[in-house]
Amino acid sequence: MSTPALLNIRAVKKSFAQPGGGRLPVLDVPQFDIAAGEQAVLIGRSGGGKTTLLHLIAGLTTPDEGSIRVGDIELTELSEAGRDRYRASMLGYVFQTFNLLSGFTALENVRLGMSFASGRHDLARAHELLDRVGLADRADYRPSQLSVGQQQRVAIARALSSKPRLLLADEPTANVDPASQQQVIDLIRETCRDEQIGLLLVTHTMDVADQFDRVENLADINLAFKAAAGATH
Numbered sequence: 001m002s003t004p005a006l007l008n009i010r011a012v013k014k015s016f017a018q019p020g021g022g023r024l025p026v027l028d029v030p031q032f033d034i035a036a037g038e039q040a041v042l043i044g045r046s047g048g049g050k051t052t053l054l055h056l057i058a059g060l061t062t063p064d065e066g067s068i069r070v071g072d073i074e075l076t077e078l079s080e081a082g083r084d085r086y087r088a089s090m091l092g093y094v095f096q097t098f099n100l101l102s103g104f105t106a107l108e109n110v111r112l113g114m115s116f117a118s119g120r121h122d123l124a125r126a127h128e129l130l131d132r133v134g135l136a137d138r139a140d141y142r143p144s145q146l147s148v149g150q151q152q153r154v155a156i157a158r159a160l161s162s163k164p165r166l167l168l169a170d171e172p173t174a175n176v177d178p179a180s181q182q183q184v185i186d187l188i189r190e191t192c193r194d195e196q197i198g199l200l201l202v203t204h205t206m207d208v209a210d211q212f213d214r215v216e217n218l219a220d221i222n223l224a225f226k227a228a229a230g231a232t233h
């Protein structure tokens, strides 16, 4: 029996208005799929559209055309409130810049990640996740009292707090030292494996990409990139 699909992208195009007028085509992706529980890494040149693709999958932005399905949900048919609910119930997102709330402690930041999803605060899970990321003794610290690597780990705990089906991680090791890098990757991969969470992780680090069975280069799945390359060569 084949593994059920978690993410199906079909014929998705995304362009942005350019400051000087006209539109910049960034993505033209005929097909991109992730199976339930699958772990894939996305690589590609800077400015190529990796973050834009994650934003589309997260429903943070909408495509010009095409279809994005996550489980039974067609994202392009949802209202903004519907996309908020989809994010809360199905998705974890580790942002490049963490996006922790500075006025709240590490524990509160993790609990904030789950409050929308479950409608209740699962304190035990928040503590378990902080323990898992090695920050049990930092639960009451605010982001400004944590190192950059520790903030990154809080952001990972928060993204996992609502037990998502799909985790999107945008360069989760960009701000941690090489020694912590492997810990962060192991943490994300083990948790996703244990909880059957699909993973799409963006990285510029080949040491990280090489650890994954599935490595997708955006240049290979994005026709907009090929069109732009063809125009300049």
Ligand SMILES: Nc1ncnc2c1ncn2[C@@H]1O[C@H](COP(=O)(O)OP(=O)(O)OP(=O)(O)O)[C@@H](O)[C@H]1O
Pocket: 016, 017, 018, 026, 044, 045, 046, 047, 048, 049, 050, 051, 052, 053
């Ligand atoms: N809101 C926006 N308005 C206009 N252009 C945008 C917007 N967001 C992204 N872009 C453009 O889309 C392109 C792709 O950006 P994106 O951030 O997705 O690239 P990336 O592959 O994630 O890059 P990096 O590896 O440097 O993080 C860039 O040329 C960028 O200027």
